[in-house]
Amino acid sequence: MHIIRSLSLAAAIALSACAGEETGICAGDGITAGDAWVRAAGEGAPMSAAYVELCNGGDAPDRLLAVKYNGAQAVEIHETQMSDEGVASMAPAANGIALPPHEMTALAPGGAHIMLIGISEAIAEGEEAAITLEFENAEPMTVMFEARPRMDASGHQGH
Numbered sequence: 394m395h396i397i398r399s400l401s402l403a404a405a406i407a408l409s410a411c412a413g414e415e416t417g418i419c420a421g422d423g424i425t426a427g428d429a430w431v432r433a434a435g436e437g438a439p440m441s442a443a444y445v446e447l448c449n450g451g452d453a454p455d456r457l458l459a460v461k462y463n464g465a466q467a468v469e470i471h472e473t474q475m476s477d478e479g480v481a482s483m484a485p486a487a488n489g490i491a492l493p494p495h496e497m498t499a500l501a502p503g504g505a506h507i508m509l510i511g512i513s514e515a516i517a518e519g520e521e522a523a524i525t526l527e528f529e530n531a532e533p534m535t536v537m538f539e540a541r542p543r544m545d546a547s548g549h550q551g552h
């Protein structure tokens with residue numbers, strides 16, 4: 394009896410956690426950015442990558458179309474594709490990144506990311522880089538990206 398009650402309690406907690414995420418995570422107005430971070434890089438590094446979670450709280454779809462950053466020579470939005478042989482490669486996202494309404498879209502290691510090309514200003518671990526996100530509909534948004542170690546456990550190689 395005790396075991397059954399414990400299990401149903403655990404199930405209830407799990408269910409309420411799920412419900413909370415669906416209704417709460419991207420409610421509200423417009424686009425919000427969370428967990429923004431950039432891979433630390435020295436001055437002159439060929440590239441670095443930045444990641445962010447974007448919540449579209451609005452009722453209409455939007456798109457991340459462009460990214461601006463003063464400390465790099467160029468910035469691109471990349472998608473990562475997996476070949477049939479299981480080899481990952483990346484390419485510029487031709488139409489940006491879709492941001493469906495009331496959904497969280499994550500740019501994360503192994504997937505879509507912001508590619509900073511030609512680092513002209515060192516991004517030291519622990520510091521923050523101001524990166525501006527431009528959308529199809531929403532106003533541009535400048536977000537502070539926290540610089541984290543060059544390589545993490547998820548092993549996003551090549552960036």
Ligand SMILES: [Cu+2]
Pocket residue numbers: 442471483484506507508
């Ligand atoms: Cu890339």
